[in-house]
Amino acid sequence: MNSETLDTLDSYSKNKYKYGFVTEIANEKPNKGLNENIIKFISQKKNEPEWMLNWRLKAYSKWKQMKEPKWANLNFPEIDYQDIYYYSAPKGFEKKPKDLSEVDPKLIETYNKLGIPLEEQKVLAGVAVDVVFDSVSVATTYKGELEKLGIIFCSIGEAIQKHPELIKKYLGSVIPPGDHSFSALNSAVFTDGSFVYIPEGVKCPMELSTYFRINAENTGQFERTLIIADKGSYVSYLEGCTAPKRDDNQLHAANVELIALEDAEIKYSTVQNWYPGDEDGKGGIYNFVTKRGLCAGKNSKISWTQVETGSAITWKYPSCILKGDNSIGEFYSVAITNNYQQADTGTKMTHIGKNTKSKIISKGISLGKSQNTYRGEVSFLRKADKARNYTQCDSLLVGNKCGAHTVPYIDSKNNTAVIEHEASTSKINEDQLYYCRQRGLSHEEAVSLIVNGFCKQVLQELPMEFAVEAQKLVSISLEGSVG
Amino acid sequence: MNIQDNYLKNKKNIFFSENKDIQTHREKLIKIFENDGFDKKNNESLKNINLKNFIDFKYRYLISEETSVINNNQENNYSIVSVNGQCSSFKDDKIEITKIIDEDYNDFSKNETIENNDHFVNLNSLFLNSGFKIVIKKNNNISIKISNIITDDDLTIFQKNNYICEEGSSLNLIEEYENKNNSTSNILNVIKLEKNSQLNHFLIQDNSPYHNLIITSHSSCKKDSTYTQKVYNFSEGYVRNFHYSELIEANSEADLQGIFFLKDNNLSNNKTFVKHLAEDCKSNQVYKGILNDSSKATYFSNTHVDQVAQKTEGYQLSKGILLSDNASYFSKPELKIYADDVKCSHGSTIGPIDENAIFYLRSRGMSKIAATKILISSFINEELSSIDNEQMSEIIQKKLVRYLSKVK
Numbered sequence: 001m002n003s004e005t006l007d008t009l010d011s012y013s014k015n016k017y018k019y020g021f022v023t024e025i026a027n028e029k030p031n032k033g034l035n036e037n038i039i040k041f042i043s044q045k046k047n048e049p050e051w052m053l054n055w056r057l058k059a060y061s062k063w064k065q066m067k068e069p070k071w072a073n074l075n076f077p078e079i080d081y082q083d084i085y086y087y088s089a090p091k092g093f094e095k096k097p098k099d100l101s102e103v104d105p106k107l108i109e110t111y112n113k114l115g116i117p118l119e120e121q122k123v124l125a126g127v128a129v130d131v132v133f134d135s136v137s138v139a140t141t142y143k144g145e146l147e148k149l150g151i152i153f154c155s156i157g158e159a160i161q162k163h164p165e166l167i168k169k170y171l172g173s174v175i176p177p178g179d180h181s182f183s184a185l186n187s188a189v190f191t192d193g194s195f196v197y198i199p200e201g202v203k204c205p206m207e208l209s210t211y212f213r214i215n216a217e218n219t220g221q222f223e224r225t226l227i228i229a230d231k232g233s234y235v236s237y238l239e240g241c242t243a244p245k246r247d248d249n250q251l252h253a254a255n256v257e258l259i260a261l262e263d264a265e266i267k268y269s270t271v272q273n274w275y276p277g278d279e280d281g282k283g284g285i286y287n288f289v290t291k292r293g294l295c296a297g298k299n300s301k302i303s304w305t306q307v308e309t310g311s312a313i314t315w316k317y318p319s320c321i322l323k324g325d326n327s328i329g330e331f332y333s334v335a336i337t338n339n340y341q342q343a344d345t346g347t348k349m350t351h352i353g354k355n356t357k358s359k360i361i362s363k364g365i366s367l368g369k370s371q372n373t374y375r376g377e378v379s380f381l382r383k384a385d386k387a388r389n390y391t392q393c394d395s396l397l398v399g400n401k402c403g404a405h406t407v408p409y410i411d412s413k414n415n416t417a418v419i420e421h422e423a424s425t426s427k428i429n430e431d432q433l434y435y436c437r438q439r440g441l442s443h444e445e446a447v448s449l450i451v452n453g454f455c456k457q458v459l460q461e462l463p464m465e466f467a468v469e470a471q472k473l474v475s476i477s478l479e480g481s482v483g
Numbered sequence: 484m485n486i487q488d489n490y491l492k493n494k495k496n497i498f499f500s501e502n503k504d505i506q507t508h509r510e511k512l513i514k515i516f517e518n519d520g521f522d523k524k525n526n527e528s529l530k531n532i533n534l535k536n537f538i539d540f541k542y543r544y545l546i547s548e549e550t551s552v553i554n555n556n557q558e559n560n561y562s563i564v565s566v567n568g569q570c571s572s573f574k575d576d577k578i579e580i581t582k583i584i585d586e587d588y589n590d591f592s593k594n595e596t597i598e599n600n601d602h603f604v605n606l607n608s609l610f611l612n613s614g615f616k617i618v619i620k621k622n623n624n625i626s627i628k629i630s631n632i633i634t635d636d637d638l639t640i641f642q643k644n645n646y647i648c649e650e651g652s653s654l655n656l657i658e659e660y661e662n663k664n665n666s667t668s669n670i671l672n673v674i675k676l677e678k679n680s681q682l683n684h685f686l687i688q689d690n691s692p693y694h695n696l697i698i699t700s701h702s703s704c705k706k707d708s709t710y711t712q713k714v715y716n717f718s719e720g721y722v723r724n725f726h727y728s729e730l731i732e733a734n735s736e737a738d739l740q741g742i743f744f745l746k747d748n749n750l751s752n753n754k755t756f757v758k759h760l761a762e763d764c765k766s767n768q769v770y771k772g773i774l775n776d777s778s779k780a781t782y783f784s785n786t787h788v789d790q791v792a793q794k795t796e797g798y799q800l801s802k803g804i805l806l807s808d809n810a811s812y813f814s815k816p817e818l819k820i821y822a823d824d825v826k827c828s829h830g831s832t833i834g835p836i837d838e839n840a841i842f843y844l845r846s847r848g849m850s851k852i853a854a855t856k857i858l859i860s861s862f863i864n865e866e867l868s869s870i871d872n873e874q875m876s877e878i879i880q881k882k883l884v885r886y887l888s889k890v891k
Binding site: 408415418424 | 790793803805806807808810811812813814815816817818819820821822823824825826827828829830831832833834835
């Protein structure tokens with residue numbers, strides 16, 4: 001292991017959760033609780049047209065009749081939806097700043113602590129960042145350059161104002177508000193998120209990226225992201241998450257919808273590192289995310305890559321509906337759980353079109369007293385001729401108090417489709433450990449190296465910007481629980 | 484008629500309805516039925532089943548005039564003909580066969596997870612009307628063949644059999660289910676293996692299209708014991724094979740295998756559940772299915788490894804071949820692991836017959852049908868060739884040929 005990695009490990013071991021700080025900015029928020037007035041308040045604050053408000057209210061009335069899905073292998077106390085703030089925007093951001101000098105310096109400082117100074121990113125990484133601080137999108141960079149290509153990259157609130165025809169057509173088309181209770185909740189109260197539209201034939205020249213960040217105490221984050229890739233286009237989207245250290249559980253129920261039309265390709269990468277709670281399982285984020293992509297056109301492709309290391313509870317199943325003939329769905333995942341974390345994550349591949357292909361690579365690592373579940377469904381419908389799926393899910397257990405579970409659902413209704421599934425569970429190979437230790441690595445370094453190797457298949461799918469961060473995250477997540 | 488009325492009406496014909504404890508338990512079961520009401524949505528083990536036949540059934544049971552026959556023609560070889568789930572008592576120095584008694588009711592039936600999830604076992608407990616108990620005495624090595632005969636149409640048999648293999652004993656058990664009448668059998672086998680004992684359990688199922696067979700077994704293995712189960716399902720009627728296995732002491736082993744051959748509108752539900760509760764245990768679950776016409780199958784497998792069950796080896800494999808457009812196969816191989824020093828894996832494949840293999844055979848002059856038949860036989864060859872009982876092997880080969888003759 002090189003000295004750089006060791007340094008990082010060192011620095012992380014000193015301050016336990018690097019991103020556990022709170023920026024003191026006066027928050028403007030309505031009362032706690034969820035009712036029609038709050039939804040009207042949100043809609044009014046965001047200056048939304050009436051059809052949007054009606055859409056939200058309709059979702060709310062659906063939510064009222066629904067119960068949380070209970071099938072996941074998770075244990076958590078009942079969520080009190082009336083004890084949550086549904087809107088919080090930093091004051092003074094009602095009107096958007098045109099550039100960084102107009103942004104509150106304290107906010108900029110927060111991003112600096114996170115290691116993503118906007119100025120630097122503008123110059124160095126070539127990434128256009130649409131930052132969500134609590135609920136209002138703060139600054140958008142590189143917009144001009146994207147505009148030249150006709151790419152729309154803005155907050156969803158702005159898109160509702162400026163591109164109502166696209167929103168009306170696509171919002172809720174992949175995840176209907178009534179799909180389950182979390183999607184209904186999100187549809188009713190979503191405040192911000194990103195909107196991306198890539199016009200026909202355009203290959204987006206840079207990785208689009210959003211940094212989500214939860215700041216105000218007791219504020220649930222309900223982002224809504226919608227990405228549309230028109231015919232023959234390509235886009236790679238990065239999403240990264242960190243959250244300040246808090247003791248109260250925070251609810252996070254985002255919805256992400258992807259739509260790929262004919263010959264289009266969307267690559268969606270996530271590094272999720274919300275606050276997981278302390279060593280005794282106190283605090284931490286509840287992360288109930290619905291992510292779904294629709295390969296609507298022929299030859300389209302959607303690829304999900306995720307590195308999940310944070311959150312007290314992760315409930316997340318990025319899925320692909322392979323509707324167009326010859327479309328491709330991919331899912332690469334690393335989920336690491338430590339202490340009392342619980343993760344129930346996986347994917348759903350629904351093959352509808354002919355010659356559709358999907359690939360699932362999932363790596364789960366359980367440490368401490370955590371529970372890590374892979375739950376995936378692959379289904380071939382009647383008309384999915386010659387469809388193909390390959391699934392591999394491996395689990396690694398470190399310590400004897402944690403659990404690793406695999407729950408795949410495999411359903412084939414077509415006799416030309418081929419499905420292959422394999423899974424294994426084991427502990428870290430003693431021989432490999434011995435080999436590494438013999439060459440002078442400490443036990444912890446050796447474990448970290450082996451685990452990184454175990455995840456490599458997934459990590460290499462990440463774009464460069466994320467790959468380095470993700471590798472460090474993997475090492476940090478193992479810290480203190482091995483040996 | 485709902486289940487409660489049905490039960491009350493036929494109470495006098497049902498076993499142990501005088502026993503207070505059992506009565507209380509049965510009342511509890513009725514409550515579970517009422518609350519849950521065979522909720523298909525939340526109980527995947529009920530997938531695809533036409534529940535009407537099983538909830539709203541006409542209870543009918545006869546004690547046949549034909550009596551069961553127990554033969555001990557060769558040394559260590561017994562053959563039993565059980566009639567409507569009953570078997571007369573028998574005793575020698577190697578085995579003992581008796582009717583089941585009140586105490587046997589408690590085995591497995593009173594199990595909270597089962598009560599809430601497996602309604603067919605609950606039905607069995609509720610309407611229990613037949614069954615026997617076989618004890619294999621210490622250090623004996625014997626073979627038993629049981630033919631299950633049902634004498635009349637429209638019978639509902641709810642049978643519970645207990646098998647106990649005492650220390651050091653070894654049993655080869657062959658069970659045949661070949662019924663041509665349209666009855667329903669709901670059978671629960673509870674198997675206990677004491678230290679260092681062995682049981683090879685073969686089940687051959689070949690019923691007519693109108694005969695429903697629901698068979699559930701539960702085996703618990705103590706130290707150094709081995710339970711092997713091989714199920715061959717050629718039935719044209721509905722068959723449900725649910726098998727639970729618990730490895731309760733160190734170094735025990737469970738091996739659950741099954742092959743099903745489906746055609747027409749047939750449905751087969753299969754489940755294997757292995758619970759590792761002690762260290763150094765091994766388990767293996769292999770199910771293979773061939774589905775033709777509009778047949779449907781489900782297979783749930785589950786390996787549960789407890790925190791104390793270190794050095795566990797647990798393997799699962801599920802394979803399905805779909806021969807027709809309308810066949811469908813659902814499989815859910817599940818692993819639940821709470822110990823770290825384990826080797827567990829599962830594999831699952833569903834697909835058509837390999838086209839390249841067909842091409843290879845056809846290019847050597849074989850017709851398409853002949854090639855398909857050869858490839859189906861080779862798909863299950865591993866399991867068939869591992870049968871070390873010649874007589875069994877012959878029976879199964881014959882049935883396979885019969886099945887293949889219908890493949891087009």
